[in-house]
Amino acid sequence: MEKDMERRLYADTGAPEGSPVVNPDPRTLGDSSNIQLFNEQLKLLNSGLTEEDRLNFCDTPPEVIKPFRGHWENFLNWARSESLWILGFGTGCGAIELRPLMTSRFDMYQYGIQPRPTPRQSSIFVIGGYASVKTMKRIVRSYEQMQGPKFVLGLGSCTINGGMYYDSYNTVNRLDHYIPVDVYIAGCMPRPEALLAGLMELKTIIKEGRGEGANKYAENFEWYKANQKRIIKDWNMPDYNW
Amino acid sequence: MNIELYKNLENSFGVTSLEVKNRNQSYIRVKKEMAVPLITHLKLVESYKHLSFFTIIDQIEKGEFELLYMLHSYSRNHDLGIIVSIERHETDMESIHHLWPAAETYQRELREMFGVEFPDSPGLYENFCLEGWEGIPPMRREFDTKRYSEDTFYKRPGRETNDPAKYMKEKIYPSEAETW
């Protein structure tokens, strides 16, 4: 009997032509406005975790850390822009464009850019192309583990508006609703030259002191979390990954 | 395909409608009950030892799913596709994970994407690609993926779509485009 019920959920009568398509509205399935993030002490609830797991994770939300003023911050921003360490996480097909950058033809090392295998040490996250919902979960986790100031570079049209996958059930259309993005590079695929141009653009943004994505994330934490939790249905990780 | 082999299979398994695509590729159809015995026979006796892929075609107009088992024989240098039709309501199918352990991954995927159940297949309800999916499996044709995407993800305004063929013609042959 139970199995019968279960099957009814999946099995649908072969819809005759012209009949209206019955589609569950995802907004009614997982209502984002009901997501509760904080308890009374303004600590994260971590409701996705089990009781004993909760003790192992930090429940402090991210904080806005004000930049220094004047020349000191300018100097630090210069150092940040001249030493960009890319997180080696190829999230989509665009990651293939990162490899030529290491080779002798494009050689990103001469601009102070190098790959780094761990999110803890890297400062720039290149989202290479489409971000599926499953990858989005990993992207959020990796992004939150990076130490601020951190920058995100959206590579390819898919990160801008979904690109050729704009109508896919599994591809995130606008990346900047889930994590703050500093630079977009349009194209499908952009060539490595375009990627280098984007990195140079990012450098000027950092030098002008506009690369405050981490603070933006902390300021609009609830909005980002609501967006993320709306698409990531099985949220079995802490609300903020330190 | 060897016509003798087809005759054999026709007699013993009720195989129908042989379709020869070329020298190295042909397709046969078989009833749902005889499918797994046939595949077992092909693997153990007729040297079709390799499962190339296993997928489903949603024939919504006929109200059925077509399961396609693609087998390959190294000694015959031949691909054999076995098409099994099942009703869209009756989405149970016998598992073939005992023949190829790798088939359980295919079956996990098909369970997730089409909602076809393979009882006793190990790890059938584990996540394959979608995590925590609710509602109609997305590869079924009655699932409106565009509408789902519009409802779920945030659209960026200002997106333009062109018909590729028309657009290319206009770009490449602008003078002739006026006459069309």
Add this chain to the structure above:
Amino acid sequence: MLSAILTKTFYTFISLMVILNYALLLIGSMARIRAKVQGRVGQPVWQPYIDIIKNYGKRTAVTHGVMFYLGPVFRLAGGLGTYLFMPVVYGFVMFENFSFSGDLLLVMYFIFFGQLGMALGAGESGHPYSPLGVSRGLAQMTAFELPFALAVISIVAQYGTLSITEIVAAQQGGWQNWVAFTNPFAMIAGMLAFLGMSMQNPFSVVIAPQEIPIGPPTEMHSAFLGMLQTNRAIFNGAKMVLFMNLFWGGATHKYLLVAILIMVVKTFLIYLYVNIVGASFPRFKTEQSIRFFLGVPTIIGIIAVILQSI
């Protein structure tokens, strides 16, 4: 008394600054040379400075416990200990550091010490790749300690002293007096061990970025990583100075600047040798490098010891 202490502090500070800046520039220029070998332009020579400034300038940091703090501190203590207990330039008070009659033993101990401290800190981080990298590092270290120790024993037997200053003093008076020529077997064993010690390419499995992301410092970030990078420079400089002192006659001259220049040229050549090997050979697996060190280098080391003790 007080003025003596202050003078010593000042001298130590100067000597530390010299080796830190020199080693950072050396690391940067060697990265550039490696890039040229690969047909690239390569990073600027001052890139290590920028990296260190950036890492210290990070706004957030996460800790995993007390040992996580102490890991980089121990590592830095290892680097400083190696450097501060040997003379950098022979014959000048300013660069004599805290060398004393038994400093060779202490320096050898300190080379090991940093790794052990790092092992504690990396273990605390809880990342599985960190202990993996540490275990590889310690295994490899145990292997290359053997030819290195044999080479040192041979030199100690040759000159009958455990003081680096005296070993350098005994090598003065021309290149024919250098250990490299008076005791070539010890030199070969030592220089082969140095390849493993500097963790350049054939023996870089410890921090292999492709398989175990960056190894022991996987979880180290922000200022922790900045500290490790600072230490890396000092430690590299210290090791090169040690090998220069042990095998290549140290650095000395009538004038301090010329003596420092000699030190720079010799250590540059020693590091260049490591980089030439690194650019030419692919990476060894852990067991391969252990087999390598326990093979030919150890035999050469034993020969060196036997020849000296006859």
